[in-house]
Amino acid sequence: MRSVESVFEIIAEPNRRAILSLLASSQQSVGEIEHQLRMTQPTVSKHLRVLREAGFVESMVDAQRRLYRLKPERFQEVDAWLAQFRRFWSAHVDALERHLDRMDGSTPRKPASTKKKARKTTRPNHGRDKGETK
């Protein structure tokens, strides 16, 4: 049992990231995840187990279902690691500021899901430029 997995090994798996992104909108049951992401049920359960034991999600029992939702702590670890490299792209400070603006809103407890497009987020850029690669 790899209970000491680093945050990064957890989120390295594409399906797990998909699950996390899905849960970012609202909590979901295993079956809903399975259906929306087109994964088999055992696969979903296995990834959820990894995510749960890693502290990325937690589950609530709802009859025969389990509702999964995000837990924030581990994401902060990623953010903390990233911090040491922030000075390298300090060009986008205002993007961070915009973040603050968006963040101090209310925290919905019910799946009200007021999906507003907010403002355009920072383009991830992807500067596909010079190859290097020897």
Add this chain to the structure above:
Amino acid sequence: MRSVESVFEIIAEPNRRAILSLLASSQQSVGEIEHQLRMTQPTVSKHLRVLREAGFVESMVDAQRRLYRLKPERFQEVDAWLAQFRRFWSAHVDALERHLDRMDGSTPRKPASTKKKARKTTRPNHGRDKGETK
């Protein structure tokens, strides 16, 4: 050749993260990395190759040495991914603010709106649950 590796698979490897952290302080030659991180030379070279082809680092030739240094683009991708989860740890907004404060010294002209915004510390719950796990 896995040229289409996701950012996350790259940083999932502990040694690679160590190399990146080391390069965050300043550029280094392969031998310096090898010595400081106590890794064998082929291991360092192999990881550097992965990092280089993934766009995390670039190398300069210095006589027989190669000096490696960070490239910022890919880190931004991680940050962009993380963005969708930021609202979950809004409790620590002021930590982000501190970030801004530290950063705008080294950043080009940005008239910079006043960073002091009324914060409300909306505790998004996420408090005490731990149990679960089956």
Add this chain to the structure above:
DNA sequence: TCCTCATATACTACAACGGGAATATACGTG
């Protein structure tokens, strides 16, 4: 040119991870 340092690559073995199929467990209902 030959030698040495610095780095890159090739090859191999091994361990971990993820998926699929089958099965087990838990819950609610008739």
Add this chain to the structure above:
DNA sequence: CACGTATATTCCCGTTGTAGTATATGAGGA
């Protein structure tokens, strides 16, 4: 209590990634 649904777990197997050792490439100096 038997049954169906929802989820978890087990077993097996193919793939992938990493470390290690040995070797290749390339540049500088005698």
